[in-house]
Amino acid sequence: MASIEAHNVCKTYPSRDGDVVALDNVSLKVTDSEFVSILGPSGCGKSTLLRILDGLTKADSGTLLMDGRPIERPTQERGFVFQSFNLFPWRTVRGNIEFGMEIKGVPKSERHSVAQRLVELVGLTGFERKYPHELSGGMQQRVGIARALAIDPAVLLMDEPFGALDAQTREDMQDELLRVWAAARKTVLFVTHSIExxxxxxDRVLIMTPRPGRILADIHVPFTRPRSESHRTLPEFSALRHDIHSRLKAVR
Amino acid sequence: MSRGKAWALRLAGIAVFVLGWEIAGRIFGDALFAPFSAVIAGFPATVRDYHLFAELAGSLRQLLLGYLLGCIVGIVLGIMMGRSALLDGLLQPWVSMMFVTSIASLVPLFIITFGFGLMFRVTIVFMAAVWYVLLVTYHGARSVSPDLLQTARAFESSRLQTFFKVMLPALYPYILVGMRIGLAHAIRAMVIAEMYVIVGFGGVVYNAGVEISTVSLLGALLTIMLVGVALNEALKWFAHRTAPWYSERQQLSN
Structure with a gap:
């Protein structure tokens, strides 16, 4: 069980046309086993915020805390899933999943058993010895998720993980992720530009707006879990989608 | 193209070449350009009279020494230059100059400096191979995916771990390509150097030429071609076996 929080985070990037304010006084808090999405259009700074929360990028100012302790650099307390998968092409499915454990010096037999359990969890049984280029995009991201879970992080940070997948695969992967999340009970921070x-x-959706990057609203999602296809057709679902859509449109 | 068809085409290409050689040989005669059949028939005599295999074996041992040294230095310097702007700036002019310098033009200097012995032959082979290995490795080192390096960082990988677990595997296919190009140049340089000082395999070629024996000369050339192709194929096979993720994805096997 873990919480992750950001207070008054600012980040400015230099560019040819002057400084671009990527993040302007952004604060957020995600608590135990919560699933929170950061939603916003491209270039609103949501990926930057996620990378800052992991320690991959330095903030110009502000405070970052995990369970009350400052975040200074990436550690294995947080697992990161990338939009472009970033699998190691020379490693098999199992080798990729074991990467983080190798870094920590986990003994081989333990690595194998953890990897095997995760292979089964994300539905890749039979593909353990395949290389990434032999897998479809959806399967590659299953490996990406399993690799992040293999280090048993308290918090999972996901940067548009399904952005590169086709619509059908994307919906399948959403269900997969919810199933995995229900089994692993991680605190998840999920970046996306898809309202649906x-x-x-x-559980909550944070709406971000661009130039400068700010959190516009913090919306509670009332639907029960486990969620399924039928939730998408609820009138309340459509209403919520419409509400968020108009809020985003208003600031454009 | 299917494997069978590819092989059939290759064999057909060889057959056409051998036939052309045979016809040209019959026209010019043994003294000017021995036909294929005469070269094959005379091959046992060539091997006996010129100690062809013994000389070749000796040459290849020295080739191996110079080549391996060239590979080691080329790989290490290539990685260092690829990842350090300081070393890149300092060494780039020298690498560029040495890369375009003809090895044959260095032979007289190296004979003066090192004499006719092992040191000379190893140095020439080294100089022929090292720049190709270095440059290919260098370009590989510069193009290692920043995304993968960052992924390693996200998993709390130390700099040393990142080097061994990300940098080296990413570079491995480049290193093998560089080694293959380096090998071809090493063999060429070996023959040139040996012809100057009339030792080893190059000495056989030189002597056969002086004695105007085209049967032996062509027999020796055919031998070194086959050895070169065999070594290149062996490296290719090795690359395919040890880096399946690369050869299957890139089809860079040729």
Whole structure:
């Protein structure tokens, strides 16, 4: 059980046309086993915020805390899932999943048993010895998720993990993720620009707006879990989607 | 193209070449350009009279020494230059100059400096191989995916761990390609150097030429071609076996 929080985080990037304010006084808090999405259009700074929360990028100012302790650099307390998968092409499915454990010096037999359990969890049984280029995009991201879970992080940070997948695969992967999340009970921070995806997956949706990057609203998603396809057709689901859509449109 | 068809085409290409050689040989005669059949028939005599295999074996041992040294230095310097702007700036002019310098033009200097012995032959082979290995490794090192390096960082990988678990595997296919190009140049340089000082395999070629024996000369050339192709194929096979993720994805096997 873990919480992750950001207070008054600012980040400015230099560019040819002057400084671009990526994040302007952003604060958020995600608590135990919560599933929270950061939703916003491209370039609103949501990925930057996620990378800052992991320690991959330095903030210009602000405070970052995990369970009350400052976050200074990436550690294995947090698992990161990338939009472009970033699998190691020279490692098999199992080798990729074991990467983080190798870094920590986990003994081989334990690595194998953890990897095997995760292979089964994400539905890749029979593909353990395949290389990434032999897998479809959806399967590659299953490996990406399993790799992040293999280090048993308290918090899972996911940067548009399904953004590169086709619509059908995307919906399948959303259900997969909810199933995995229910089994692993991690605190999840999920970046997306799909309104529907954010609502379907999350307990809360944080809406971000660009230039400068700010959190516009913090919306509670009332639907029960486990969620399924039928939730998408509820009138309340459509209403919520419409509400978020108009809020985003208003600031454009 | 299917494997069978590819092989059939290769064999057909060889057959056409051998036939052309045979016809040209019959026209010019043994003294000017021995036909294929005469070269094959005379091959046992060539091997006996010129100690072809013994000389070749000796040459290849020295080739191996110079080549392996060239590979080691080329790989290490290539990685260092690829990842350090300081070393890149300092060494780049020298690498560029040495890369375009003809090895044959260095032979007289190295004979003066090192004499006719092992040191000379190893140095020439080293100089022929090292720049190709270095440059290919260098370009590989510069193009290692920043995304993968960052992924390693996200998993709390130390710099040393990142080097061994990300940098080296990413570079491995480049290193093998560089080694294959380096090998071809090493063999060429070996023959040139040996012809200057009339030792080893190059000495056989030189002597056969002086004695105007085209049967032996062509027999020796055919031998070194086959050895070169065999070594290149062996490296290719090795690359395919040890880096399946690369050869299957890139089809860089040729």
């Amino acid at each position: 995806e954010a609502i379907y997956l999350s």
